[in-house]
Amino acid sequence: MSAPNRRVWLAALALIVLLGGLGLHLLFDPEPSIPLARLSGPAETLEAACVLAPGADGSPEERPASEGGARLGRIRARILLGQGVSEEAASRQLGRLRAYIEPRGLELELIEARRLPIRALLELEGNSLDAALEAQWLDPRGDGGAEREATAALLLAPIRAFLEAQAEASLELERRAPQEPLVQIVLLHRISGIASIARRILPGLRGLAITSEGALEELPAELRQALEVPESPPTIFVSMDDLPRAGSGILDTTLMHELGHALGLTHVELPGNLMSADPQRCLPHLNASQRASLRSRLEASGR
DSSP, rough: OOHHHHHHHHHHHHHHHHHHSTGGGGGGGOSSSSOOGGGGOOOOOHHHHHHHTTTTTTSSOOOOOOGGGOOEEEEEEEEEOTTTOHHHHHHHHHHHHHHGGGTTTEEEEEEEEEOOSSEEEOOOOOOHHHHHHHHHHHOOTTSSSHHHHHHHHHHHHHHHHHHHHHHHHHHHHHHHHSSEEEEEEEEESSEETTTSSSSSSSTTOOEEETTTTOOOOOOOOHHHHOOOOOSSSOEEEGGGGOOTTTTOBBOOOHHHHHHHTTOOOOOOOOTTBOSSSSSSSSOBBOHHHHHHHHHHHHHHTTT
């Protein structure tokens, strides 16, 4: 983010404290739409170092749709691209997502794509945090409950502001087809700005899913409790610059994993399962229980 934009961002954060949160959502107003054809390339092959046999995670896997298994349903997606994320990179990421979910009975339909005027979501730096805490008559070096609560609220304020800024457009898209779930997929250069305290508090944060129940799994409990989620469809944030690089031996399954969270799946301690919190080296899979959970979720949406 350029120096002028950073000053605007930090001024907005000061308003959160001094003026009760006025105006930050203006930073997240999306720009004109992107033609969907630019993001709708073919499903890309997932180049895994290995493929696990069904049941290798210790639980049975239901037969995939490509082999005659049950179709689960369709997910509609609103795509938002941050500055520094190319349409080509977004198309590849979405193509890999389709390559994973389609054989498992899920269809992805893109219904809108827009560009955002930001590169990162969480930009709060240490000096700005200290000033904001002092403005609330709190000790920046204190470790009491009030200081921790205020720090969490300041750190996560941009998430709430983002969801509020997108609420009108996303809820209108949701109302057009209430029988099919809508998910917002936000591809950012980074979730946490390079100088943000979030990179220290949340190291290794590559993806984050926010639902009406709050932030699922990827945030510590104290931060989850501090996050107030406005009415909004499930939203997935992906930090493109922090994804595993090709040739690293780690398979990039971040978007698939966070989509699982957005659809109600939680972490499991099963090696080789998509919802494991551990890095994936082999192509992960979903088990029968997870597929049943997805089916129930989609049927509850009218499918």
